[in-house]
Amino acid sequence: MATARTTTSPREVAAGSSGPMVRIENVHKRFGALEVLKGVNLDVQSGEVVCIIGPSGSGKTTLLRCINFLETYDEGRIYVDNELVGYAERNGRLVPAREKEIARIRAETAMVFQQFNLFPHMTALRNVAFGPVKVRGVPKEQAEQRARELLARVGLAEKADAYPGQLSGGQQQRVAIARALAMEPKVMLFDEVTSALDPELVGEVLAVMQDLAASHGVTMIVVTHEMMFAREAADRVVFMDGGVVVEHGPPDQVIGAPRSERLRTFLRRFTTA
Amino acid sequence: MQTVIDNFGLLMRGLAVTLQLSALIIVIGTTIGVFGGLGLLYGPAIVRAILRGYVDIVRGTPLLVIIFLIFYGLPALNVDISGFGAAVIAFSLFAGAHVSEIIRGAVAAVPKGQTDAAKALGLTFWPRIGSIILPQALPIILPPWVNTAVEMVKGSSLVVLVSVSDLMFATVKVAERTGDPMPLYITAAAIYIVVNLAISRFGVWLERRISYGVPV
Numbered sequence: 001m002a003t004a005r006t007t008t009s010p011r012e013v014a015a016g017s018s019g020p021m022v023r024i025e026n027v028h029k030r031f032g033a034l035e036v037l038k039g040v041n042l043d044v045q046s047g048e049v050v051c052i053i054g055p056s057g058s059g060k061t062t063l064l065r066c067i068n069f070l071e072t073y074d075e076g077r078i079y080v081d082n083e084l085v086g087y088a089e090r091n092g093r094l095v096p097a098r099e100k101e102i103a104r105i106r107a108e109t110a111m112v113f114q115q116f117n118l119f120p121h122m123t124a125l126r127n128v129a130f131g132p133v134k135v136r137g138v139p140k141e142q143a144e145q146r147a148r149e150l151l152a153r154v155g156l157a158e159k160a161d162a163y164p165g166q167l168s169g170g171q172q173q174r175v176a177i178a179r180a181l182a183m184e185p186k187v188m189l190f191d192e193v194t195s196a197l198d199p200e201l202v203g204e205v206l207a208v209m210q211d212l213a214a215s216h217g218v219t220m221i222v223v224t225h226e227m228m229f230a231r232e233a234a235d236r237v238v239f240m241d242g243g244v245v246v247e248h249g250p251p252d253q254v255i256g257a258p259r260s261e262r263l264r265t266f267l268r269r270f271t272t273a
Numbered sequence: 274m275q276t277v278i279d280n281f282g283l284l285m286r287g288l289a290v291t292l293q294l295s296a297l298i299i300v301i302g303t304t305i306g307v308f309g310g311l312g313l314l315y316g317p318a319i320v321r322a323i324l325r326g327y328v329d330i331v332r333g334t335p336l337l338v339i340i341f342l343i344f345y346g347l348p349a350l351n352v353d354i355s356g357f358g359a360a361v362i363a364f365s366l367f368a369g370a371h372v373s374e375i376i377r378g379a380v381a382a383v384p385k386g387q388t389d390a391a392k393a394l395g396l397t398f399w400p401r402i403g404s405i406i407l408p409q410a411l412p413i414i415l416p417p418w419v420n421t422a423v424e425m426v427k428g429s430s431l432v433v434l435v436s437v438s439d440l441m442f443a444t445v446k447v448a449e450r451t452g453d454p455m456p457l458y459i460t461a462a463a464i465y466i467v468v469n470l471a472i473s474r475f476g477v478w479l480e481r482r483i484s485y486g487v488p489v
């Protein structure tokens with residue numbers, strides 16, 4: 001939790017000014033005695049598409065969840081658009097931010113989950129329009145109009161009135177992407193969004209994400225095991241292992257010419273599969 | 274049968290008290306239960322400990338003991354209380370403990386991913402509870418909640434022991450006076466059954482109203 005920590009580099013940069021869209025500085029995270037993140041450093045530029053790869057248990061999900069503060073972090077700093085996530089600085093110390101502040105930053109960092117997590121008691125349309133209405137105060141008609149456009153963009157215009165339970169996994173995940181887009185976030189976080197899908201449904205979701213990545217309208221941080229997707233869509237690939245970033249760089253370099261033995265070992269699984 | 278017809282007005286006045294008492298208990302008990310259940314899950318450690326103590330103690334104590342504790346206990350502390358007032362407090366505490374546990378269990382059964390998704394949209398605690406969590410917990414809450422409501426209507430007959438003139442009280446009095454108890458008790462039983470059937474039907478209607486799409 002937020003134990004008292006001293007400031008190493010006081011930042012007084014206002015939101016919206018230049019700097020990376022996401023800055024992760026020396027972030028540590030422990031679950032009890034288990035240290036899951038051991039000093040992660042990563043900058044993501046505005047509009048950049050970053051894919052994070054790495055073996056299971058390396059801390060990828062935990063890192064994403066720290067970025068929108070679904071998990072607290074124990075050391076280091078995370079900034080989204082130059083705003084410190086989850087904490088406020090007082091007299092050089094970090095204290096937990098207020099609930100409203102945390103919620104405000106979360107609204108800027110949309111997340112798409114492995115298990116979709118659509119709201120089962122709402123139609124697809126309502127799932128997508130809900131956030132803008134409830135959080136941003138957008139008038140209902142306007143939000144639903146926009147929701148219909150977004151559902152059309154993910155190829156589900158005709159499913160607006162369906163409940164999540166009536167949709168396939170791939171369709172649900174596309175609704176979830178539309179729900180995230182509806183918030184017009186600065187950053188979108190994707191956590192293995194195709195891992196829970198039947199193989200034949202993976203393609204339709206990846207196609208939507210590929211389209212999104214190509215538009216470069218939004219900063220994307222994508223945890224994935226889809227190496228083809230990483231190669232084609234990412235500006236940069238980050239390899240995590242054991243709670244740290246081991247290598248990062250352009251996809252051709254990281255996937256095509258891995259430098260570390262750990263990454264070579266990791267990638268071998270995909271070439272033989 | 275003639276005794277029932279002759280004293281029907283008295284019985285109906287008793288029924289009015291029973292309904293009033295039951296309604297108060299259900300409303301207050303449910304209110305306690307909503308905050309109690311949420312407090313058990315989301316409250317700070319000290320609040321959780323206090324609520325846990327309350328729920329476990331009350332659920333482990335016979336209702337009649339709670340009624341007597343309030344009815345005889347409060348006057349001993351120089352607090353004036355009518356039998357009706359004592360009954361409302363005792364029953365509400367009792368129902369509140371049971372509903373707390375019902376709501377705690379139902380809310381805990383909503384998948385954690387729902388909270389994550391709601392938080393990720395930027396929802397603060399109460400909108401998250403109101404728009405995302407409780408609507409999904411409601412179908413789980415409803416059957417045991419209806420059950421508790423029915424138990425409270427039946428249990429309210431215990432108030433004869435603190436001289437509240439409810440349906441049971443009226444029945445007992447008329448039976449004593451006329452020396453013809455059987456038709457009176459059968460009538461009372463029938464009235465209780467009708468009221469409870471009505472509550473059950475209402476529950477089923479509510480369940481239908483809130484069910485959505487295809488179960489997930």
Ligand SMILES: Nc1ncnc2c1ncn2[C@@H]1O[C@H](COP(=O)(O)OP(=O)(O)O)[C@@H](O)[C@H]1O
Nearest residue numbers: 031034036054055056057058059060061062063
């Ligand atoms: N809530 C939690 N409590 C305890 N341990 C956790 C929790 N979440 C994740 N972990 C542990 O942290 C490690 C990293 O998990 P995770 O971030 O999910 O890795 P990845 O997404 O790379 O597979 C794993 O060992 C996992 O068991």
Ligand SMILES: [Mg+2]
Nearest residue numbers: 060061062192
């Ligand atoms: Mg993961």
